Amino acid sequence: MPDSDKLAIAAHLHVLLRRKTGRVTDTEWMASNVEYALEIVRFARQRAQEDNVPELVEWAHRLDLAIHAAPPAAPRRPLLDVATQAVRQRMAPPPEPAPEVPRYVGGIR
Numbered sequence: 001m002p003d004s005d006k007l008a009i010a011a012h013l014h015v016l017l018r019r020k021t022g023r024v025t026d027t028e029w030m031a032s033n034v035e036y037a038l039e040i041v042r043f044a045r046q047r048a049q050e051d052n053v054p055e056l057v058e059w060a061h062r063l064d065l066a067i068h069a070a071p072p073a074a075p076r077r078p079l080l081d082v083a084t085q086a087v088r089q090r091m092a093p094p095p096e097p098a099p100e101v102p103r104y105v106g107g108i109r
Contacts, residue, residue, distance in 0.1 A: 003031060006063075007027060009031075010037070012059055013025070013044060040060075041063055041064045044057070044063075
């Protein structure tokens with residue numbers, strides 16, 4: 001999951017925690033540090049049960065999924081670029097053969 005998505009989830013959870021429990025969190029640290037994020041998830045789930053706030057459970061679950069999501073794959077080249085390169089390689093003229101060097105016809109006797 002991209003870091004921007006993790007940061008957005010962390011920011012939303014931060015606002016909910018601030019409004020519902022008065023807890024202040026660090027959104028950037030939550031998006032980048034796994035231990036801190038897991039502790040916030042635990043805290044949010046605990047407070048959600050105590051205060052009966054289902055939104056906290058939902059956003060804690062989203063952050064938990066974002067933390068455990070696989071890192072984004074390497075950027076792929078667009079198919080059009082790959083196809084264009086393949087066509088250009090096929091359309092390229094074949095290399096010219098090396099010029100023929102005249103051979104010595106006579107022999108040494």
